[in-house]
Amino acid sequence: MTVTIKRRSALAGFAGFLLSPAAYAQAPAAGKGELQWFGQSAFKLTTPGGKVIMIDPWLTANPKTPAEYKDLDKLGTVDLILVSHGHGDHFGDAVAISKKNGAPVLATAGMGQTLQVLGILTPQMSIRMNKSGTYEAFPGVKITQVHADHSSEMVLKDPATGKDGSYPGGEAVGFIIELENGYKIWHTGDTGLFTDMRFIADYYKPDLLLIPIGGHFVMNPKDAAYATAEWIKPRKVMPMHYGTSPFLRGTPEQFKAALGNAPVEVLAMQPGDKIGL
Template sequence: MPTTLLHRLLKAALAASMLLGALGASAQNGKTEVLWLGQASVRITTPGGKVIMIDPWLRTNPKTPASFKNLEALGKIDLVLVTHAHFDHVADAPDLAKMHKVPMYGPAGMNQTIATLGVLPVDLAPRFGKGGTIMPFGPNGVKITATHAEHSSEFVWKNPATTKEEVHVGGEPVGFIIEMENGFKVYHMGDTGLFGDMKFIGEYYKPDLLLIPIGGHFVMSPADAAYAVKNYLKPKYALPIHYGTIPVLRGTTAEFSAALGNEANKMLKVEPGEKVDF
């Protein structure tokens, strides 16, 4: 190969490398974007540009905006997380995992059931559990740790051979501490009641943002959620989720704000389909 051509190719490769490096640095200096889509369905875009979908119940969710009931409207997805096996959290997760050919991480027992039943292939249903930490995008990327959640987890599956619904083991419900590339921490609490070790989670993980259920009945009430914010978790921000989709989830943001009292400024009032940056 002529020397001049070789030099040109090397210069082009170096320029491309520098451009990619600059783009990477720009992404790392970005923000964390949180898009709430109703119930516990949240799409997070990390400062490094990775897109994580948590608890996707979209197509039949009465609070999900019509524009997001088509799963393709979510855009690219790099990872799916599911806190437990109830339909309003796992409903659209397997289809998203298959659509984007990305793993759906969830409680070990739930994913064991999902793989065994053939809902997802084993490679798209990796297992981990409470206290476990994954780094799905490499050692310098996002860190995700599974935490305790005070709830239940059953997986309802329609058997194609009988057309009847069956209830299967759904593993232990979890929450997720998601630490971004820049250190910002989001705690998606999943479905949970109030429990004392939230104090430990607050002291040890120090979450900046809570995605906190307030609906009551199956999860914390607004008063319980406010107690967790003020006395246990002490975040900078609290975004209420998991309310208003069915009649028994009657907790409201007004009640949550009132219960927060002097810390009401921590609450982020977001409607489904709206997003906030940090």
């Protein structure tokens, strides 16, 4: 399967870790899926059937998101929003995008309950599910929640009082996303190492792994490389969740070095880049 990346000029520093320049010559062919990264853990996934799924859409306040995408209208039509946990750098612009597009937010039961009780989203716009649950969002597109080792409190404004408060966000999760063509993506969300990563990989067999490397709040490059090489063993891996704060010091170069000779293709992207699936 050929993967192409549309690069921005700022990619020069990662040249040693990316695919050959010829791979960037054209956009994915019609009918192919596409994944665009906006920094941190925020992605726009376009399925082969043309459905658009936003994942952890922290855009307007994200220092790494290109300015053009801080205008949420530039996203075009969005059909569904996935949120891995309640922290602001993941929940982000979920409500604004949902209301702009009439797109439901799919999250854990706990997060959905909080959003509904506060009147932030209606039950129709806040789909509640839980780990091991599978939701067929569109014909041929299946989304399964899996474990992530992290916390999930939410800071939200109570519409009744106008005051910010801390509320339960349910448990943190990752997502196994199976596309119409059978291609599987594991968005791990925010997580530390946990041994059931091996089971999840064996059971769901993801083709592409999206894994945090920043450290402090999530895995550092060494942790992420161990999980990738020893437990998950995907064909392709993309490092994410780094460089947006002084705490997130891990880099793609460190991740690549820690992987050593592991037989996995590393996609070191810059915010705004797209890959074909």
